[in-house]
Amino acid sequence: MSLSATAWRRLVEIVGPANVQHSPEERIAYSYDATPMLARLPEAIIFVESSPQISDVLKLANAESFKVVPRGSGTNLSGGTIPMENCVVLVTVKMDKILEIDPRNLTALVEPGVLTARIDEAAGAHGLFYPPDPGSIKISTIGGNVAENSGGLRGLKYGVTRDYVLGLEVILPTGELLRCGTKCVKDVAGYSLKDLFIGSEGTLGVVTQILLKLLPRPAARRTMLATFEAMTDAAETVSDIIAHKIIPCTLEFLDRTTIRCVEDYAKIGLPLDAEAILLMETDGHPVVVEEESARMIELAHAHHARDVRIAKDAAEAEGLASARRAAFSALARMSPTTILEDATVPRSELGAMIAFIQQTAEKYQLRIGIFGHFGDGNLHPTFLCDERNPEEIKRVHTAFGEIFQKAIALGGTITGEHGVGLAKKGFLEDFAGKAGLDVMRSLKHTFDPGNVLNPGKIFD
Amino acid sequence: MSGPNLLQQLDYSVLQQCIHCGMCLPTCPTYEATKHETSSPRGRIALMRAVADGRLAPNSPQFADEMYFCLGCLACETVCPAGVNYAEMIEYARAEVESGGAKAGAQRGLIRAFALRWLFAKPHRLRWIARFLRVDEAAGFSRAFVLLLPRRLRDLRAQQPKICDKFSFDLIRETESPRTPHRYRVGLLVGCVQDVAYSDVNRDTVDVLLANGCEVFTPRGQSCCGSLMGHNGELELARKLARQNLDAFPLGRLDAIIVNSAGCGSFMKRYRHLLPDDPRVKLWDEKVHDIHEWLVRIGIQAPRESAQPTTRVTYHEACHLVHGQKISQQPRELLRAIPGVELVELPEATWCCGSAGIYNITQPEMSQALLERKVKHIAATDALIVATGNPGCIGQIRYGAQKSGLDIKVVHPITLLARAYRGEL
Numbered sequence: 001m002s003l004s005a006t007a008w009r010r011l012v013e014i015v016g017p018a019n020v021q022h023s024p025e026e027r028i029a030y031s032y033d034a035t036p037m038l039a040r041l042p043e044a045i046i047f048v049e050s051s052p053q054i055s056d057v058l059k060l061a062n063a064e065s066f067k068v069v070p071r072g073s074g075t076n077l078s079g080g081t082i083p084m085e086n087c088v089v090l091v092t093v094k095m096d097k098i099l100e101i102d103p104r105n106l107t108a109l110v111e112p113g114v115l116t117a118r119i120d121e122a123a124g125a126h127g128l129f130y131p132p133d134p135g136s137i138k139i140s141t142i143g144g145n146v147a148e149n150s151g152g153l154r155g156l157k158y159g160v161t162r163d164y165v166l167g168l169e170v171i172l173p174t175g176e177l178l179r180c181g182t183k184c185v186k187d188v189a190g191y192s193l194k195d196l197f198i199g200s201e202g203t204l205g206v207v208t209q210i211l212l213k214l215l216p217r218p219a220a221r222r223t224m225l226a227t228f229e230a231m232t233d234a235a236e237t238v239s240d241i242i243a244h245k246i247i248p249c250t251l252e253f254l255d256r257t258t259i260r261c262v263e264d265y266a267k268i269g270l271p272l273d274a275e276a277i278l279l280m281e282t283d284g285h286p287v288v289v290e291e292e293s294a295r296m297i298e299l300a301h302a303h304h305a306r307d308v309r310i311a312k313d314a315a316e317a318e319g320l321a322s323a324r325r326a327a328f329s330a331l332a333r334m335s336p337t338t339i340l341e342d343a344t345v346p347r348s349e350l351g352a353m354i355a356f357i358q359q360t361a362e363k364y365q366l367r368i369g370i371f372g373h374f375g376d377g378n379l380h381p382t383f384l385c386d387e388r389n390p391e392e393i394k395r396v397h398t399a400f401g402e403i404f405q406k407a408i409a410l411g412g413t414i415t416g417e418h419g420v421g422l423a424k425k426g427f428l429e430d431f432a433g434k435a436g437l438d439v440m441r442s443l444k445h446t447f448d449p450g451n452v453l454n455p456g457k458i459f460d
Numbered sequence: 461m462s463g464p465n466l467l468q469q470l471d472y473s474v475l476q477q478c479i480h481c482g483m484c485l486p487t488c489p490t491y492e493a494t495k496h497e498t499s500s501p502r503g504r505i506a507l508m509r510a511v512a513d514g515r516l517a518p519n520s521p522q523f524a525d526e527m528y529f530c531l532g533c534l535a536c537e538t539v540c541p542a543g544v545n546y547a548e549m550i551e552y553a554r555a556e557v558e559s560g561g562a563k564a565g566a567q568r569g570l571i572r573a574f575a576l577r578w579l580f581a582k583p584h585r586l587r588w589i590a591r592f593l594r595v596d597e598a599a600g601f602s603r604a605f606v607l608l609l610p611r612r613l614r615d616l617r618a619q620q621p622k623i624c625d626k627f628s629f630d631l632i633r634e635t636e637s638p639r640t641p642h643r644y645r646v647g648l649l650v651g652c653v654q655d656v657a658y659s660d661v662n663r664d665t666v667d668v669l670l671a672n673g674c675e676v677f678t679p680r681g682q683s684c685c686g687s688l689m690g691h692n693g694e695l696e697l698a699r700k701l702a703r704q705n706l707d708a709f710p711l712g713r714l715d716a717i718i719v720n721s722a723g724c725g726s727f728m729k730r731y732r733h734l735l736p737d738d739p740r741v742k743l744w745d746e747k748v749h750d751i752h753e754w755l756v757r758i759g760i761q762a763p764r765e766s767a768q769p770t771t772r773v774t775y776h777e778a779c780h781l782v783h784g785q786k787i788s789q790q791p792r793e794l795l796r797a798i799p800g801v802e803l804v805e806l807p808e809a810t811w812c813c814g815s816a817g818i819y820n821i822t823q824p825e826m827s828q829a830l831l832e833r834k835v836k837h838i839a840a841t842d843a844l845i846v847a848t849g850n851p852g853c854i855g856q857i858r859y860g861a862q863k864s865g866l867d868i869k870v871v872h873p874i875t876l877l878a879r880a881y882r883g884e885l
Contacts, residue, residue, distance in 0.1 A: 025522045028510050029496075029503035034481045047495075074497065075482040093495045115486065139486045329541035336476045338542070387476075 002086065003043050007064040011046060011088070014056045019047040030089045033076040034136075035423060036339050037387050042069065042083035047091050051171055051208035057090060058206070059175035061452040069454050070202040072113060072141030077340060078421030080148065080201045084456050090206065092143050098122050099209070105183045107166060108212045112143025116150075119212065128214040131158035134417070135328065143207050149199030151417035153324075156375030157249040158215075160417070162198045167211035170197055173204070173448035181211060196443070201419050202454040204447045218283035221249075222293040223317035226278045226300040227271055227307045231255065234276040235351040237303040238374045241280075242347070244299065246292050250281035251375035252324045255354065258331060258369040258382075262323055265330040270323060274306065278374065279324045281317075327371040328382070335367070335384035339396065343407040344378045344416030356406050357381045364395040378416035405430070420458045428459055466556045466695075467512040470549065475512055477544045478505045484536035489812050489830055490529055498526055501536035501546060508553045519560035527553045528563070529826070531819055532691055533812040534726075534783035547726075547784065548733050551690050558693035575818075576694050580652055580684050581701070587627055590656035594623040619820060621657035621855040628655045628662040629680065636666055636676045643673035644715040644758065649705070649728070651721045652684040654851045661851070664878035665720045665751055671881045672760050676718075681708040685719075687727035690734065691817050702731050706740050711747060720751040720874055722850035723817065726784030750781060751874055752790040752849060763880035766800035773876070774806040774843035776834070776857065778850035782810050791849055791873045798880045806846075807837045815856035831860040839866050847873040 003011075011020050022044040032039040043066070048054050061068050067087035074081055083089060096113035103126045108119060116137045120130040133152035134140055140150065146168070151160045167181025180193040197205055228234045238251055254262065254277045263270040270277065278300070282292045293310070300308050311317035332338040345353045354370055357379070361368040367384040381403065385392050404414045404427045414420070414427045429437050437459060448455075467475070484501040485491050491500035498507070507523055510516035516523060530550055537546050557563060579585055628650035646669060650662050666676050682705055686698035705728070709717055719725035728748045732741040749757070773795060781787045788810075795803050814820060814830030834857065838846055846857060846868055858870045 023522050024510075024516055024520065025498050025507055025526065026496075028506055028516060029498040029500075032480055032506065034479070036479065073482055073485060096495075136482060139482050329543075332479055332481075332541045333477070333543040336473055338479050 003066055003088070004064050007060060007066055008044075010060050010064075011044065011057065014060070015046055015048060015053050019049070021045045021047075030071070030074075030091075031083060033071075033074040033079065033081040035077055035079040035082065035421070036337055037393075038079045038082045038422060040083045042087050042089045044088045045091060046088050047094050049094050051169065051177060054090065054171045054206050054208060055175040055177060057088075058171060058173055058452065061088075062174060062450040065450075065452075067452055067455055070143075070147070070206045072144035073115070073136075073139045075136040075140050075144065076148065076421060077342075077418040078415065078423040080419050080421035080454070080457055082422055092206070093141065095208070101126055101128070101214075102183070103128065106214045106216075107183050108214055110142055110210050110212065112141060112146070112207050112210065114142050116140050116142055116145055123214050124217065127217050129217040130164065130212060130214055132161045132164060142210055142212075146198055146207050146210055147200065147202045148417070148419045151373075151376075151378060153252060153373060154249050155373055155378065156251060157247045162195070164213045165194055165198055165210060166213050168194045168197055168207055169209035170205035170207050173450065173453035178205070183211065199419070201421060201457050203444055203457055205453070218249075220286040220289040221281060221283040221317070222289050223311040223320050224280045224293060224297060224300075225309045225320040225323065226280065226305040227274045228276040228278065228303075228305055229274065230304075231276045231354055232351050233303045233305070234278045234374070235354075237278060237300050237305065238350075239348065240299045240303065241296055242375075244295060246282070246295060248280050248282045248292070248296065248375065250279060251373070252279040253277060253371060253374045254324065254327055255358075255370040257367070258327050258371045261330040261334055261369060262326050265333065266322065266326045268319070268323055268326075271306070277323060279321060281321075324371070327369075328380075331369045331382045331384060335386060337385050337387040339383040339385065340418075341381045341383070341400065341403070342378060342416045342418045343381065343403050343412065343414065344376075345407055345410045345412030347375070347377045349410040349412065350374060350377050350379070353379060353407065353410060353412070357403055360399050360402055364399045366392075366395060366399055376416075377412065401427070422457060425457070425459055465512065465514075465518060466552050466559060467508055467518070470512065470552045472512065474545050474549060475505065475509045477542050478502065478509075479542045480506070481541060483539050483541055487535040487539045489531060489533065489535070490826065493826065493829065498522070499529055501530075504530060504553070505544070505546070505549065508549055511553075511556060517560075518556050519562040521562050524557040524560070524562035527557050528822060531779070531812050531814075531816040531826075533779035533816060535779065535810065535812070538783045538786070538810075545733075547730065551693075551695060554691070554693035555695045556693075572692075576689050576692060577697060580688055581697060583652065583655065583683055586652055586656060590623045590627070593620070594625070597623060619855065619859045621653070621851075621858070623656055624659045626659060628659045628678070631659055631663040632666050632676075632678050634678055634680060636670060636678075638670045638673050638675060640673060642675040645675045645677065645713060646754070647709045647714045647717040648676050648678045649682060649685060649717065649719045649721075649724060650678060651719075651724050651851065652688070653855075654721045654724075658851050658854065658872070661720060661872045661875055664872070664875045665718065667878045667881065668751075668755065668874055669718065672755060672758060674758075677710075677714065679708040683708070685724040685728050686734070687723050688817060690727060695734070699734055702734055703738070706731070706735075706738065706744060711740060711743055714747060716749045716754055717744070717747050718749055718751050718754055720849065720872065722750070722778035722780035722784065723852060725750045726780035729785060750785055750787050750790075750849070752781075752794055753785070753787050756790040756793055760794065760797060760877075761881075763798055763877070764883055766880070768800050770800055770802045771845060772804055772841070772843045773801045773845045773847055774804050774838060774841045775809060775873070776806055776813060776838070776846055776848040776853060777810045778848055778853045779810075779812050779816070781849050791847070794877055795847060795873055798876055800880075801876065804841050804843055806841055806843075808833070813853050813856050813860075815850075815852035817852060820856060827856075831856060832864070835860040835864050835866060838868065839864075843868065845869045845871060845876070847871055847876060849873055
């Protein structure tokens with residue numbers, strides 16, 4: 001099946017000939033996102049520049065029976081922007097204007113193609129702050145962040161993308177334009193529709209404008225790096241910090257495998273025999289930062305930290321944080337295929353979950369490095385494998401299954417921040433239950449009766 | 461015409477190393493300008509892999525265009541979490557394009573045959589042509605003729621750097637020894653463009669090395685480093701030139717081979733990829749040093765205090781120093797060591813200036829856009845001097861400054877250091 005002659009003609013009319021691409025090269029370059037081992041050629045790639053264009057493309061999709069996959073920079077990690085049969089990829093990167101920064105109401109109004117890092121930069125010029133910082137912040141688009149409800153390193157203290165979306169302009173799969181939300185902190189008029197679109201993985205609508213909440217920029221920050229001989233000591237430190245009513249902005253950890261890979265790659269002097277490293281950061285008023293960091297250091301020592309390094313200035317803080325920042329890079333160069341997962345459990349179960357993942361790796365003879373966000377229970381078990389070895393990939397998938405089941409059993413979730421997409425839809429029913437999945441399906445049908453917008457993602 | 465699938469000959473794990481995370485996209489000047497995945501490093505690697513897999517025809521015109529639209533600035537390598545060897549891949553991909561004949565045309569073929577396979581293949585030919593241009597510049601034989609040329613060729617003529625009165629071998633003896641007993645014995649590559657257009661930089665390099673206790677050997681049998689050919693799909697010729705250099709420099713008797721041109725250094729440190737079977741390349745790659753890297757490593761003599769007032773200097777990072785060789789702090793360290801230099805940071809210092817080898821000739825529009833952006837940032841620093849460690853960048857930025865009426869000197873950092881040693885600063 002391929003696009004009809006009418007569909008081709010109308011697409012060119014809607015966005016102009018330069019914005020419709022379908023050469024073999026273009027189709028290859030839009031066949032993938034950042035998910036390993038998933039790719040499929042779309043029929044065409046459409047670059048949109050306005051919401052009326054998106055509306056017209058979706059109306060056409062309904063009339064001419066083709067599918068539409070919305071895409072920002074293509075950094076999705078669960079296959080959410082992978083094409084399906086008979087589809088066009090709708091790229092929003094050319095809609096990249098920051099329309100307004102409003103310091104009186106602490107809001108920003110932006111188009112979906114704006115790169116996430118640019119929003120924080122623009123806010124920074126007014127002494128303001130946009131906290132969500134997914135790992136791909138320098139290239140991910142805010143439209144993609146909203147669709148995936150992206151997290152980041154500061155989740156524990158500052159929450160995730162959902163906590164910063166005040167309002168949306170959305171084109172529904174039928175082509176209608178919908179606006180929801182306001183600059184008001186309090187707004188309870190009707191169902192909170194914006195919350196339906198956030199994290200809907202591009203299945204319920206295409207976001208065309210986003211109204212974001214901003215915060216005042218924290219005046220001070222202190223960075224510390226603690227080394228432990230047992231993962232349980234690191235976990236106890238985290239629990240104790242929070243029990244002492246301190247909410248640090250960063251509590252990141254690396255396991256032994258990751259520490260070794262980082263040291264091998266970045267040579268920053270990490271102890272190779274340590275079981276865990278904890279990167280801790282607190283930010284806010286200088287006096288509070290001083291007091292909280294002193295207490296955090298004390299608690300780390302109380303839980304047998306072998307060593308706590310404290311950054312004296314921004315440059316040293318950068319140095320300490322580089323251990324965590326290099327984690328993924330260090331692991332990614334160890335093997336041809338790197339599979340980054342994001343099983344998440346309640347903070348209190350983190351120690352048990354890490355131990356289970358390490359046992360599972362041993363059981364299936366897999367190399368797994370674990371790092372992630374200790375503060376919010378979001379783990380990144382990273383599988384180091386080779387896609388050309390089907391037998392190994394089979395073991396990887398079996399291990400995944402067991403890890404996800406364990407996460408669910410511990411009261412956690414199959415994905416903390418990457419989304420379900422294609423990669424995890426087989427596990428969703430176990431997590432959400434039949435009733436949950438039925439409601440999701442009927443919502444999808446209500447919004448998208450023609451099933452044209454990113455169908456087959458999240459569930460079949 | 462279609463040759464063997466060269467990308468298939470490349471070790472597949474090199475292509476597979478890309479995890480398509482997208483981190484390279486915001487650092488790529490051509491992606492930033494077009495917002496097209498096909499013009500990004502991740503997109504180009506996907507296309508190369510498709511050619512290697514046989515899913516995309518190697519003689520496809522768009523594949524050829526994308527491979528040559530790439531600046532080869534290697535900013536993507538700096539940010540790549542997976543350590544992808546993009547430099548090698550793009551060389552193979554361009555060789556693939558040339559063997560597939562997608563860009564073949566009578567005029568292009570003639571220019572390539574003349575420039576890559578004839579002119580730059582032998583240093584004496586380049587010097588001979590340069591001598592002609594030098595005489596011509598003075599006498600103005602072709603000035604009237606130039607006015608008849610199409611606009612693009614006239615622009616190119618304006619971009620041509622001024623030919624030096626003397627070339628490197630006229631200025632530098634084969635062996636030069638420091639006054640005090642030498643601490644190190646080093647070889648010097650004089651380069652090709654550097655040799656005819658910036659031979660003074662080579663002399664300055666020798667002076668600085670002598671001042672720091674290095675005996676300098678400048679073999680007459682050396683050739684072009686091969687980067688121009690390697691970057692433009694002529695891998696076999698690049699290999700031939702690399703072998704000539706391996707023969708010319710007595711590796712066993714040298715502590716280092718010094719290069720003052722970022723592009724040459726970046727290429728010469730990767731001879732092991734070019735000639736994997738040559739037993740000498742491992743030691744060679746270890747001994748090749750960029751001049752800034754070498755000086756900081758051995759520690760330099762502090763230049764004498766200057767009586768002159770302080771001069772504001774900014775530093776532009778040549779792509780093949782910062783991205784190709786990961787040398788970023790050493791040139792700044794040398795500049796800060798010069799009395800009378802106040803170093804101010806250049807915004808977007810690591811963003812390509814658009815020179816990129818012969819890119820300013822092959823892709824004038826993109827090159828000009830990048831140059832204008834660079835000159836705008838330089839103007840904003842209020843510096844009187846821009847220092848940068850690559851002849852291509854020096855020529856490009858001089859041209860850009862002149863075109864926009866910006867009164868600024870563009871020099872190699874080593875020239876400033878040499879002047880400081882001579883007490884001229």
